[in-house]
Amino acid sequence: MPIEITMPRLSDTMEEGTLLHWHKQVGDVVSSGDVLADIETDKATMELQSFDDGIFSEILVQEGEKVEVGKVIALLSEEVESSDSQASPPNSSSPSQQEEHTGMTISPVARRLADEYGVDIRTIQGSGPSGRVIKRDILQVVDTTKETSAAAATTKPAELLQPIVSEPEVVATSQPIVPVGDWRENRSEPLSNMRQVIAKRLVESKQTIPHYQVTMSFDMDPLLDMRKTLNKQLAPSGVKLSVNDFLVRCCALAMSEHPAFNASFGGDCIYYHGPVNVGIAIALPEEKGGGLVVGSIRDADQKSLRAISQESARLGNKARDKGLSVEEMSDTTFTISNLGMFGVEHFTAIINPPNSAILAVGAAVEKPVVRDGELVVGHELSATLSLDHRVIDGAMAARYLKTLKDLIENPAALLV
Amino acid sequence: MSERIIEFRDALCEAMSEEMRDDQKVFLLGEEVAQYNGAYKISKGMLDEFGPRRVIDTPISESGFSGMAIGAAMRGLRPIVEFMSWSFSLVAADPILNNAAKMLYMSGGQFGCPIVFRGNDGAGGQLGSTHSWCVESLYANVPGLKMAIPYDAYDAKGMLKTAIRDDNPVFFLESERLLSTTGHVPQEDYTVPFGQAFVRRQGTDCTLISFGRPLHFCFEAAEELAKEGIDCEIIDGRTIRPLDIDTMVKSVKKTNACVVVDQSWSFASIGSEVASQIHRYCFDDLDNFVHRVHSDDVPTPYASNLEQAYLPNTRKICEAVRSATYNT
Known part of the structure; x- marks a missing residue:
């Protein structure tokens, strides 16, 4: 056998x-x-x-x-x-x-129809005995494709542009500004595994979780000053702390005061998690198909800044290089998504289930601030929490951000 | 044109009588066909009209009177031999298969055999296993003969006339269960040509192919299956030799599913032959293998309930169609 x-x-x-x-x-x-x-x-x-x-x-x-x-x-x-x-x-x-x-069986007429309609039979799960692909399976694919292409046809950008192009003077004088290349052709590409999962999970999240957002700004000068000092001291040992590393630690420490942020909605109960595992969203290079993954920094509240920084760098590099293992992506209880490095000042994120909250972090930007009654130039960072209202109410979110603000603006506490 | 509704048995009688009026060479012989008006009253009144020289009562000796009729056919007459039941033709297997079917070939074209053998075929209803024979699979195997199986009164008359006018031996298989059924039969002369199947019900999902009495079960099954959303096309093959495979293929190319319903036993049968040809000509059009419904592979039971269960009945057909169309 x-x-x-x-x-x-x-x-x-x-x-x-x-x-x-x-x-x-x-x-x-x-x-x-x-x-x-x-x-x-x-x-x-x-x-x-x-x-x-x-x-x-x-x-x-x-x-x-x-x-x-x-x-x-x-x-x-x-x-x-x-x-x-x-x-x-x-x-x-x-x-x-x-x-x-x-490995696959297909009825003769199903094979013939697949040829005629150009259906890739390898993508079909047969509904006949022992998974045999039968006529019905092919026709279903054909019907679905027809519907999609019909829908696509109705919103074809070319048609929307039609009236403008048809104005005689425009047609007569206009030269294409950019040479028409393949990229301007209408086309479709099948979803990668990752994109399928992203699509499925985020739709599920946005449709089933009652999201709301709370934003707060933070004075970043004390933290940036400390970061500068620490990085100078740690440079010989090859450690370079990022702003995000500080935020991971801040968020993790704030969890211990606000256990609802380290919890999941369970239908008829709320699960409060023991370990504080902070997820960091990692964008993957577009030349490798793009997408994003969430790396898990386990027990982030127990880890020093240096340990967080090393783990974060390791996860980021591995994710971009050959991908993370399931272990390295699972069991997060809170997620941070940071677009500050791109100069984004403010955005909102979709909760990463089963988390109850996600923090969308913008850039620390120079702004005129009033300090001790004087107008000076300071650094300000805006961060927005998306929350599951089934677990966390508005006032709770405000209190969490207040704790976060205390930690960020008095960063010495992060060292002890 | 008004409808003229008559019984299947009377349609057969009209066919024989009209042909005998038109052609002095045609005559009828068999057990009880004359004075008793036929065991099943098919030849009712024919003795009175045509007299004892052309409507002949024979002894109970199928081998004897079949052989005699074959001799008459070789000499230019056109006999109609009635078997009370095709079950009884087994004792005449040598003359009907070895002589009638091969005569033209073995005489080098000198003698043909324009003869019709006709009678009841299949389970008549509690006749027991020796008197319930379906001979189509046995006999259709032999080259040189034609075989016709009418389903309704119109075809019974039109096909029997074609059989009588045919210069080859024709095995004409009737069903005792259909003799009392009625249908429209025109007054005027007509024939139904051999080798032309008839699409008796149009459908899109599954082709049912059958001959004779089992068509009745096919119609019942089609009605039941229609309630489940399965739309059956029913083809009456009418003649087994010649077989109108073209009509069947055309239908299967449309439905992509096929069930052959044959009252013979399944092994080496009409069903297996039709299925084989469908597989060959519709290979790229089939969504499933051709399913077959037959009588069970046992001698015909005597008990009424067992006989019903044994036949290619409605339940079996429904199951086969559901399976063939993946609707189980």
Whole structure:
């Protein structure tokens, strides 16, 4: 009996995974614990390890294919059967041929219709017996595509521009300001795994959580002065504290006074979490497909500024480089999203469930401020909390921001 | 033109009588066909009209009178042989299969065999396993013969006339269960040509193909399935040899699903032949394999309830269609 290797569920939200790379080839001896493949889940790239010993006998999912959790992706034969595989040598047919003949069944008419309508059958989960793709499945895809393209057609920008362009003098005199390139063509691109998850989770968040926002400005001069001093002292050891590192610590410390900010709405109860794990939103490079992930700085209230800074830098680099593991992204209880480095002064963020709050941080900007009755130039930072009103009321939010303000404007407390 | 509603059995009688009036070479023979007016009253009044030389009562010896009729056909007459039941034709297998069907070939074209063998085929209702034969799968296997199975009175008359005028041996399979059904039969002369299937119900979701009595079950099933939103197209094949596969293929190309309903046993049957051809000609149009509904693979039971359960009944057809259309 061959052992079936299935697409594992590697995170709570994972529904399908992409097989990035097979580490084993057909015929390889596999021992328990060997890495078989790299799997891209909704947000991370993970290694798939074997739980069994045997011969890697058949690959059912090719590199680059996306399949549902639980689907058989490869077969491992017990070693006794290896003699058989010598009688019939390992399948050396081309990947496309294997794709044709393994892992999916499709009714003849469904295959014909897929060809006619240009439907990619690999993206379809069949509704027939044993997942056979049948006529109905193809027609559903065709119908959905028709609806989407019809909707797109009605809002085509070209049509909106039509009246202006049709004015004779404009047509006669205007030269294209920018050469028309491919980028001006209407086009659609399939969603990446990550974009699908972002779309699903944020719609869910915005639609189910009663959001409201509270904004406060902070005098940043004391904190910036201290940061300057500390960075000068720490420079030899390679540590460079960012404003965000300070904010992580401030937020975490403020949690202990305001446990509702370290809580989740549970339907008929409110969960108060023990550990304070502050999530930091990390934007991924657009050339790598973009998107964002939230790295988790665990026990942020117990960590020094230096430890927070190192962890934050490590998470940021790894996220941009090869992606975070599920462990590195899970269990956050509060999230900070900072666009200050882009010069953004103020924005609001969508809560990252199951958190109850997210802090949207702008830049520390130079402003005229009144200090001791005199008008001077100071640095001010505006931050906006988005809150789940089911857990946190307005006055509670104001009190939390007050605590945060005390910490930011009297930063010596962060050192002890 | 007003409707003329008559029974299936009377349509058969009209076909034979009209052909006998038109053609002196046509005559009828069989058990009880003359003085008793036919075991099923199909030849009622024919002895009176045509006399004992052309409506002949035979001894209970199918092998004997079949062979005699084949000899008459070889010499230029056009006999109609009535089997009280096709079950009884088994004892005449040698003359009807070995002689009638092969005569033209074996005589090098010297002797043809323009003959009609007709009678009741299939379960008539508590006749037991030896008298409930469906011979279509057995006999249709033989080259050189034609086989027709009418479903209603109109086809019964039109197809029997075609059979009588055909220069080849025609196996004409009637059903005792259909003899009392009624339908419109025009006064004027007409024939129904062989090899032309008839789409008896238009539908979009599944093609039901059948012959003769099981069509009745198909109609019942189609009504039940319509309530579930499954729209069946029903094709009456009318003749098994020749088989109008074109009409069937055209329908399956539209519905992408097919169920063949055949009262024979399933193994090496009409159903398996039709399914095989549909698979061949509609391969890229099928959403599922061709499903088949047959009589169960046992001798026909005598008990009424068991006989009903054994037949290719409405329940079996509904299940097959649901499965073929993925509506289980």
